[in-house]
Amino acid sequence: MGFSSRFPALSVDELRLYYLWMAHDHHDHDDDHPDNELDPMTARVRALETILVGKGLVDPAAIDAIVETYETKIGPRNGAHVVAKAWTDPGFAAWLKTDATAAIASLGYTGRQGEHMRAVFNTESVHNLVVCTLCSCYPWSVLGLPPVWYKSPPYRSRAVIDPRSVLAEFGLGLPADTSIRVWDSTAELRYLVIPRRPVGTDDLDAAALAALVTRDSMIGTGLARSAGKP
């Protein structure tokens, strides 16, 4: 979203307050007002839906099903499953390196914005970071819908020119001798970062490992959690 571009002087805390206002005050009253009191975007989207449903071109049940899919079924847990399997199954990791689309499909994750996948592996010396400077390309099939910051001008503009500062804003300070490899998703390939397996996790099974894999670690703006830390 363009919040931070609209209000570049706002601090992160102020932005959070704005989000809260959007999420609560705004949203909760959406359905209580007659149409002429709706906020402009609610009214605009509702009008468009009314028009298209009225013409028989959109099935409201299809919208419901799409929303339910991305709110409850397709999200970063899919990607965490892929990563944990790569950590525990060297054959799968090798398959991910050579044909990520097929390897990921073998776990049941296919389809929209995941048709052409590539997995990139962090190493001791190379940290990977994914961005789409031109729009908001993101591997939906394994990570779900992208977060607002991923789609917003600050991240899209700076991830390619000053990734070290961007990572620092996520609390991730990389050693100066760690190389940074940025993948700008300018075509239809979608990138999944495979973070490094945390130390001290030899006795964890794949399910416990998956719980350590954050969404940000699969974009490259974070690392996998250490075992025993929330």
Add this chain to the structure above:
Amino acid sequence: MNGPQDLGGQMGFGLVAPEIDEPVFHVAWERRALGLTLCAGALGKWTIDESRHARESLHPVDYYASSYYEIWIKALEALLLRHGVITAADLAAQRAADPAPGSMRVLTGDNVAATLARGGPCDRPMAALPLFAAGDRVRTRRTNPTGHTRLPRYARDCVGMIEAVHGGFVFPDTNAHGAGEAQEYVYTVAFTGEELWGETANSGLTVSIDAWESYLVPA
């Protein structure tokens, strides 16, 4: 086009503002905006390339002042009008004032799961062999097309190395304008930070783009 979407290397937008425990949607209308955009796309009247071009064709002032779903909805209205699916009279009335223009395939609720799982692959068979191989040095073209392109400004007229050859893909620069899929090979091209940004680049930085073959010449 050198539009507002081409953000790589731009300055002045401030800090990244990651949100703790961010919800999938922030306001109720965003749910409907996502669903409407996907359902309208399923009508088959335009391609994903044309929809991207509609978004980046918003006036820069509008683009930067809009949230991402606002951009989607504004572009969706433009696409629906352009293809005659809706009319200005419909929008003015805020209901279907005019009938639908002929029959179109409609995505029904019971088909959503299968449709999303199928996706829209855009790889295509190629008759010719690729011009470049992994390890080749290439230069991106110095070009300023007025239509849709996926070659970002920051990576034009720069020397990089072919890192991977990906096979044929629909060419957005033609497909966005209804001028055919015109598939070309796509390559991952890696550039050093110094090549893209000069001496003050971050240390140890490599940036890659995925480039269609006609974006590249031998270096």
